[in-house]
Amino acid sequence: MAVTANKIELMQIADAVAREKSIDRMIVIEAMEDALSRAARSRYGAETNVRAEIDPQTGETRLWRLMEVVETVENDSAEIALVDAQRQNPEAELGDFLSDPLPPVDFGRVAALAAKQTITQKVRDAERENQYEEFKDRQGEIISGLIKRIEYGHVIVDLGRAEAVIRRDQQIPREPLRQGDRVRAYVADVRREPRGPQIFLSRTHPQFVARLFEQEVPEVYDGVIEIKAVARDPGSRAKIGVYSNDSSIDPVGACVGMRGSRVQAVVSEIAGERIDIVPWSEDTATFIVNALAPAEVAKVVLDEEMERVEVVVAEDQLSLAIGRRGQNVRLASQLSGYEIDLMTEEEEAKKRQKEYAERSALFMEVLDVDEMIANLLVAEGFARVEEIAYVDLDEIAMIEGFDDETAQELQARAQEWLENERQALDAKRREMGVEDDLLTIEGLDLKMVVALAEEGVKTVEDLAGCVTDDLTGWTERVEGEKKHYEGMLEKYRVRPETAEAMIAEARARVGWDVEEEPAEA
CATH class of the missing domain: 1.10.150.20 (5' to 3' exonuclease, C-terminal subdomain)
Incomplete structure (x- = not known):
């Protein structure tokens, strides 16, 4: 059968749409088949199971009516009894479908419009899915686009094949962003939603700074220098923790660059935000000391279990450690992941004295011992009755002036007190x-x-x-x-x-x- 001009045109349309939308040509053809099936059902009846097939090479279009083989027919338009089906095809079984060719139909204006809408919707869905697949793998990257418009403070960015949004809270404060400007931002999230993929960009995300350094510093891009942590107060100040896998390369110097050229390029991109580059250390205490620079730290007491740290500084260093509106200590806390309690040497001394007195009083009451023994236990680092009750006896016996008998007696008293407390608490709980x-x-x-x-x-x-x-x-x-x-x-x-x-x-x-x-x- 000769290929008519209409059939050639049909394939040309499919090819053009596939190229324009960057989607698979077969998706367009399947959308056309679905549209033709829907239009044919309007001609042969909504209950009729009509299937359209388009030859992807020639554009030849065929219509088929599918009849399901059933035991009892309830819908003459879509079902056929097993006995009747076996007359047509002796191998027919329940659940099979028999197909009968249908003559081509001339679609009316309404059917043609419906078919067009179906094709448009299918193509749009395929285009959205393509966009989602493309951008979901770019999450965590820096992307560039043109500012298309600004709606209620949210910036809509044209990425070429899709649109993205920089929400108001993801913009650097007081940064002038205008329609038509080219902007770079961090791809924070890509979501699949009914109205199409939603791409959320950020210029305040901590990793935006890390990615900018990756672009400006070859050693970071190559992995010789690692950016271990980033903390930001967007538009004001940032701290980054850097580490070199090569002992011959100074990570701070490499990130700063000759006469500050590298760090200055990053600062210019983030609206003049000041950046502190901190040498990272596996030792948490050392890293926290580095993060609090330029303040000088006198003492660090870590509580790894609660991820808290007490930092002691001289009186004249306190305001420097805290920073303007608490910025320095807040960023150091974010960078290290530890909650930082700043105090002066005088405050720390008073706190230690208070803790010492409270623990001594507790042991005197619970263990029924004099002040000297209680002070010795506190001096050895015991802080709770449970520690005395369940610690190895040798740790108590080795205290100067104690022996095995004393250690056993103290541990027995601690265990007895804890058991009495447990019984009292259980009774209170029941009550x-x-x-x-x-x-x-x-x-x-x-x-x-x-x-x-x-x-x-x-x-x-x-x-x-x-x-x-x-x-x-x-x-x-x-x-x-x-x-x-x-x-x-x-x-x-x-x-x-x-x-x-x-x-x-x-x-x-x-x-x-x-x-x-x-x-x-």
Whole structure:
């Protein structure tokens, strides 16, 4: 059969659309087939199962009616009885489809418009899927585009084959962005949504600075120098922790460049934001000292379990360590991942004296010993009764003036006190009506359960209704000043991830969706 001009034109249209939208040609042809099938059903009846086929080489179009082989026919337009089907094809079985060719039809104006809409929608869906597949793999990269328009403070960026948005909170404060300007930004997120892929860009993301250094510093691009951590106060100041895998290369000097040329190129891109380049160290204390520069640190006390650190500085270094509006210590905290408590040498001395006195008084009361023995225990580093109760006896016996008999007696008194406390707490727990199942939540002990009960959390379901901040505490600004709200388990040094795991376990037990958190009152 000769190929008509219309058939050639049909294939040319398919090729043109596929090239223009950068999608597979077969996707366009399948969209056309679907459109023809829908249009044919308007001619032969909506219940008729019509299938259109287009030869991708010749453009030849065929229509088929598909009939499902069933035991009992309920729809004459789409079903055929097994007996009748076997007359046409002896090998027909239930569930098979028999096809009958249909004559070509002339589509009316309404059917043609519907077919056009179907093709347009299918092509648009394919185009969106292509965009998503292209940009999802570029998440974490720097991308460049033209500012197309600005809507309610959000910047819409034309990337050529797609549009992206830099939301107002992802823009560097006071940076002038105007329509028609070319802008570089970090691809923070790419989401598949019904209206098409949503590409979210950021100029405030910490990794934006890391990627800029990767472009400006060959050693970073090659992996000789690693950027271990980045902390930013967008538009004002940033700190980056750098490390060299080659001992002969100074990571700070390489990132600064000759006469500051490399770092200055990055600073220019981020609207003059000042950048402190900090040498990274595996030793957390050393890294924190470096991060607090230019302040000089006198002493560092790490609490790795709670990821907190006490930093002691001289009186004249305190304001320098804190920085303007707390910026220096805040960025150092973000960079290291540790919460930093700054104090002067005088404040630290008073705190240590207070802790020493409190621990000595505790041991005198609990162990029924005199002040000298209590002071010796504190001086050896014992801070809690549990440490004395369960430590190796040799660690107590080796204290000057102690022997094995003394160590055994002290440990026995500590264990007896803890057992009495446990019984008292359990009795209090029962009296308060706390259910036994709450004690089986991993991470909770009797003290914690009683503390929760005092705040009204007495069942697993009560715990499931909490959020992490309820347990660990939180800080917020009230009338311009920071105010801290103590969590129910804050004094027990419960970390946020532990609290989150407790709540998740409670929600799983009561059958709640762990992904959803109930709205806070």
